[in-house]
Amino acid sequence: MNQNVFWILLSAMIVNNFTLMMFLGLCPFMGVSSRVGTAVRMGLANIFVLTITAICAWFLHNFVLPYAPYLRLISFIVVIASMVQITEMAIKKLSPALFRQLGIFLPLITTNCAILGMALWQTTKYDYTLIQGLFYAVGAGLGLTLALVLMASIRENTELSDVPSLAKGTALTLIIAASLSLAFMGFSGLGSAS
Amino acid sequence: MKPTTPTADLVRGIWRENPVLIQLLGLCPALAVTNSVENALAMGIATFFVLLGSSVLVSSLKKWIPGEVRISTYILIIATFVTVADLGLEAFVPAIHKELGAFISLIVVNCMILGRQEAFASKRPVGRAALDAIGTGIGFLIAMVMMGGVREILGTGSFLGFSLFGPNYEPWVVMILPPGGFLTLGFLLLVLAWVERRRARSAKPDAAMSGAARPETARPDAGTPDRSAA
Numbered sequence A: 001m002n003q004n005v006f007w008i009l010l011s012a013m014i015v016n017n018f019t020l021m022m023f024l025g026l027c028p029f030m031g032v033s034s035r036v037g038t039a040v041r042m043g044l045a046n047i048f049v050l051t052i053t054a055i056c057a058w059f060l061h062n063f064v065l066p067y068a069p070y071l072r073l074i075s076f077i078v079v080i081a082s083m084v085q086i087t088e089m090a091i092k093k094l095s096p097a098l099f100r101q102l103g104i105f106l107p108l109i110t111t112n113c114a115i116l117g118m119a120l121w122q123t124t125k126y127d128y129t130l131i132q133g134l135f136y137a138v139g140a141g142l143g144l145t146l147a148l149v150l151m152a153s154i155r156e157n158t159e160l161s162d163v164p165s166l167a168k169g170t171a172l173t174l175i176i177a178a179s180l181s182l183a184f185m186g187f188s189g190l191g192s193a194s
Numbered sequence B: 001m002k003p004t005t006p007t008a009d010l011v012r013g014i015w016r017e018n019p020v021l022i023q024l025l026g027l028c029p030a031l032a033v034t035n036s037v038e039n040a041l042a043m044g045i046a047t048f049f050v051l052l053g054s055s056v057l058v059s060s061l062k063k064w065i066p067g068e069v070r071i072s073t074y075i076l077i078i079a080t081f082v083t084v085a086d087l088g089l090e091a092f093v094p095a096i097h098k099e100l101g102a103f104i105s106l107i108v109v110n111c112m113i114l115g116r117q118e119a120f121a122s123k124r125p126v127g128r129a130a131l132d133a134i135g136t137g138i139g140f141l142i143a144m145v146m147m148g149g150v151r152e153i154l155g156t157g158s159f160l161g162f163s164l165f166g167p168n169y170e171p172w173v174v175m176i177l178p179p180g181g182f183l184t185l186g187f188l189l190l191v192l193a194w195v196e197r198r199r200a201r202s203a204k205p206d207a208a209m210s211g212a213a214r215p216e217t218a219r220p221d222a223g224t225p226d227r228s229a230a
Helices: A002-015 A026-031 A036-064 A069-094 A096-102 A105-111 A113-125 A130-158 A170-185 B006-012 B027-032 B037-061 B067-092 B094-100 B102-109 B111-121 B126-156 B178-203 B205-213 B215-229
Strands: none
Touching: A002 A130, A026 A105, A026 A130, A026 A170, A026 B027, A036 A069, A036 A096, A036 A105, A036 A113, A036 A130, A069 A096, A069 A105, A069 A113, A069 B067, A069 B102, A105 A113, A113 A130, A113 B102, A130 A170, A170 B178, B006 B126, B027 B102, B027 B126, B027 B178, B037 B067, B037 B094, B037 B102, B037 B111, B037 B126, B067 B094, B067 B102, B067 B111, B094 B102, B111 B126, B126 B178
């Protein structure tokens, strides 16, 4: 059981990295990855929302959705939107400084496909228990943070280097992301051997 | 918002403000399900349907949606249409539905759709909103098929399942794997930027020259004409 949970965490974080291997959460990956500091904070906010969503999704999946399966999508998105709203209000109250730093990116977590994708995969594809789901969410959040921080550190360095003017901006970011993704492909099959 | 003609509403989203290639919205599906033309087409059509339906509904309900809860209302409307699309695909093309998996549900969080509601459908009459949705939807479909075409041709040597290069072609398997998605979009953007620069250069040689002479005044002049020409 313990090893099982550990593999779920590792798999969501590295082997099936949400951003680089499954293309979820690309908007913050492209938008918030220009500074390492912002990237870390964004990652932490995501981990928090992911964890709460995982708990809510598990409750919905086990106690509500058996009676109304067609409501899955709608109920999940409502839960995510309200969780983000609550997080926003809590941060605003408890730490106004952090609130100002996160700015517009906090409400945008609602439309981060990683959150909804995690909730959907957790319940429909894998059918995890609550504990497994929690580890899955934390692993996914750590994976997002890892990808964001890696990308931000590379982008901070490319700012100073001499790249062709055509490639400046998104094209360069995407090609860097391709090489990061290639590197993460090396991890595939990591869990299957054991 | 300045008034526009119906044709401009329709055409704008197709190329000049293409949601994926120019505005870089809706990147998740554009990268995740474009490993074959068939998947890309199915995803594009589903998104088109959701965008059109929710634009029409948001535009016709705009008087009754309170400003404070508008985003949540839009999301709920979009989620309803996505559920319809999801169940529809499952009923008619179960094989493709299985292949696309949760990515159909993830149309809900496609920022392109929410963006069109917020920026256009909530402020315009129903007809215009529908035209805009059709234009943007076609633009998205074009971008999806371009990505899917490049990745399928290079990655498997076939197009829509028909073999193109014969048995001796060694497929670039990496193109249908995740890194290929990033790489294809990156190179598409590079090619677009290159074409844009060439056109700007050949269309306005004198504007570019005066831009070199008087950078403060000439730069906006050099920028605006090629936007309207494109």
